[in-house]
Amino acid sequence: MSFQVALSFEDGVTRFVKCGPNETVADASYKARINIPLDCRDGACGTCKALCESGTYDGGDYIEEALTDDEAEQGYCLPCQMTPESDLVLQIATTSDVAKTSAATYTATITDIRRFSDSTVGFSVEIPNRDELVFLPGQYVNITVPGTGQTRSYSFSTGPNDPHLSFLVKITEGGLMSEYLRDRAQVGDTLEFTGPLGSFFLRERTRPALLLAGGTGLAPILAILARMQEQDSDLPVHLIYGASFDQDVVELDKLEEYTRSLPNFTFEYCVSDPATSAANKGYVTSLFEPKHLNDGDVDVYLCGPPPMVEAVRTHFDNEGLTPANFFFEKFNNSATGAAEQAPEPTEAERIAAEKAAAETGLPVSLGSANAVAQDNYEIGEEHPPVTESDAQFDARMALELGALELTIGRLTDAQLVEFRILAEASTASIDHDRFTDAGAFTDTNAAFHEFLFRCCGNPVLLEAYNRLEVTQLMRKVLRTAQWVDEQVPHDHLQIVRAFERKDRAAARDLIVSHAEHAKATMRRAIEDSAKAEIA
Incomplete structure (x- = not known):
């Protein structure tokens, strides 16, 4: 007996495949020329990890490093191993364009x-x-x-x-x-x-x-x-x-x-x-x-x-x-639809763009400057305050992962040079686990994190990122911070290297781990700022 599997991609596109008896979702997808994320095919890497929103299935064999028991309990699964026992709806962690479908x-x-x-x-x-x-x-x-x-x-x-x-x-x-x-x-x-x-x-x-x-x-x-x-x-x-x-x-x-x-x-x-x-x-x-x-x-x-x-x-x-x-x-x-203008580039981005142009001899685009018509559908996000939950940090990371999907493998050589310059600029204000110039880091760090959003040419994404409370708070409390997780500058450089290699899986893992390091830095900065206000 065959079952229907709905593959829901991050850009809103949904494609359907038929899974035959004992056929994995990944095999059925690739037979239909839908290239969902996949690497090992043995349940060992977790690259294909998806979220099952509806239906039942046999999860197959895999190792703990690929899918933890807690993740499986929450409904996460590995399409390379799972075989449907009913019709399924899966959230696929990539866009339809990356999956070469539409x-x-x-x-x-x-x-x-x-x-x-x-x-x-x-x-x-x-x-x-x-x-x-x-x-x-x-x-x-x-x-x-x-x-x-x-x-x-x-x-x-x-x-x-x-x-x-x-x-x-x-x-x-x-x-x-x-x-x-x-x-x-x-x-x-x-x-x-x-x-x-x-x-x-x-x-x-x-x-x-x-x-x-x-x-x-x-x-x-x-x-x-x-x-x-x-x-x-x-x-x-x-x-x-x-x-x-x-x-x-x-x-x-x-x-x-x-x-x-x-x-x-x-x-x-x-x-x-x-x-x-x-x-x-x-x-x-x-x-x-x-x-x-x-x-x-x-x-x-x-x-x-x-x-x-x-x-x-x-x-x-x-x-x-x-x-x-x-x-x-x-x-x-x-x-x-109302037209929305892309935000103006920051000074740090302008400096990086000039350096990139000088190194490559090519003009560098800082993102689309054309008005973008808004869709008739409005998407909103609401999260508990930073002081009560980590949801804001998770939301920030989720937006950055979305920007990754839209830009990985699509940046020009000049844009990659600019991205590297922004990463290097952010590391210049850090010595091990201490800020040498917290104000400069705040500006260059913001420019680094906004860069991919600007390259998307979609001001709505950047607006959503800047609207988050944690993004706004970061620009305030980091200016007087002293401690920084010493992995932060290495993260920035490694993320750029992953983009240069067009290594989506590595870039994704690095953004996830960097989010933890950034959260630790922010939590300390918020705590120190609160103590300073009391004093």
């Missing part, structure tokens, strides 16, 4: 257009190769707006096994897709879309679920309900659906059908407009009841505009409640 592009024909109201349009499409498109309920695709060459992102509102594919679109004045659907779209039109994409999807059901949808954020929730209907589970599922105006409320007939076909499914909806005729006036949080939250033992799935997501988070905080799992996707209903 989201596929499909040509579709519009088969139905439903103009629910002036504010919402639904449409369905068919593709000739429907069997080739596999997606997780909740994921989205990028649809090219006919005649423009530009894309817009929309979630499936139908389940993965439905023969047709449907979407819900909020009509926005001046929006490319909005104007096309409102004014020109006809049954029989041809569309192209790329996907599936996104990490918002239904996980394995082990507890009650609370589904929250705002406006056309109902689309992925409908896909999730379609999948739930196919599962053999009677776990309670409650949906709270919010809209701004009566005309924005859609698909109530479909939700009523689910109350009859999906065991233990209930729903209610509310409208925030004071003039509404709906029974419930206000916002989704006004309809929360203790039974829906199950004392925190609940999986919450939320798709809606950013204010809704923040309102729900605030409500949980005020109630002192932390859901077992909180999966959310924010989207912005805007006609055009």
Whole structure:
């Protein structure tokens, strides 16, 4: 018997492979020409380590150095050794580009257009190769707006096994897709879309679920309900659906059908407009009841505009409640994405760039200076304060590992020289385990760590990095610090050498170990700074 394995990559791309009897996930992936991280194939190195989010499997044989018992307990696995015992969803620690795979592009024909109201349009499409498109309920695709060459992102509102594919679109004045659907779209039109994409999807059901949808954020929730209907589970599922105006409320007939076909499914909806005729006036949080939250033992799935997501988070905080799992996707209903300018290079980066240009005779790019259009999806991070948890340090490391995946093997010779110069500049202010010039180190260290983000040409990544509390605190407390983990300067140089060798595994290991050394340095600096303030 064969099983389906979803490979979810760090850039949001998901690819699916079929595993035959006694076939490892790695073997099936490479047969499908999806080059997931792999080295030894013997369970000895841990290079292929992945996180299993759903399903059961035989973990195979491996040594402790490749996968610890604690990691296995948390759901980590080695694709080179594991054989599926059910369908699986795996998080793969690399991007689809590195794995030499990408989201596929499909040509579709519009088969139905439903103009629910002036504010919402639904449409369905068919593709000739429907069997080739596999997606997780909740994921989205990028649809090219006919005649423009530009894309817009929309979630499936139908389940993965439905023969047709449907979407819900909020009509926005001046929006490319909005104007096309409102004014020109006809049954029989041809569309192209790329996907599936996104990490918002239904996980394995082990507890009650609370589904929250705002406006056309109902689309992925409908896909999730379609999948739930196919599962053999009677776990309670409650949906709270919010809209701004009566005309924005859609698909109530479909939700009523689910109350009859999906065991233990209930729903209610509310409208925030004071003039509404709906029974419930206000916002989704006004309809929360203790039974829906199950004392925190609940999986919450939320798709809606950013204010809704923040309102729900605030409500949980005020109630002192932390859901077992909180999966959310924010989207912005805007006609055009705002353009965001890449941050200006620092002085240390300018100096390094000039030196690199002098050494190589080539111009050095400090990152994209072009405005980058923001996606219609907003991704946010929230972590406990540095004083209470290591989560901030882990988040910083995770962003740096993401930048590694986007840049390893892609830096020009001139950029590699600049990277080395920044590393050497940061080491010049350290003597063993003491700072000789903590202020200079603070500046050069910041330039070193920001460099890869700038090379990505994606200002959103750099913004996320700089927004972390630990990044901001580092620039403050390190300026007066005295002690430094003596491995820090060696780490910087070794990371550069790994990039020069295009050795992804080594660079990844070095960034992880460097994060521990940086954390030790920061913890001491924070402690010393607190003592100095008291004195």
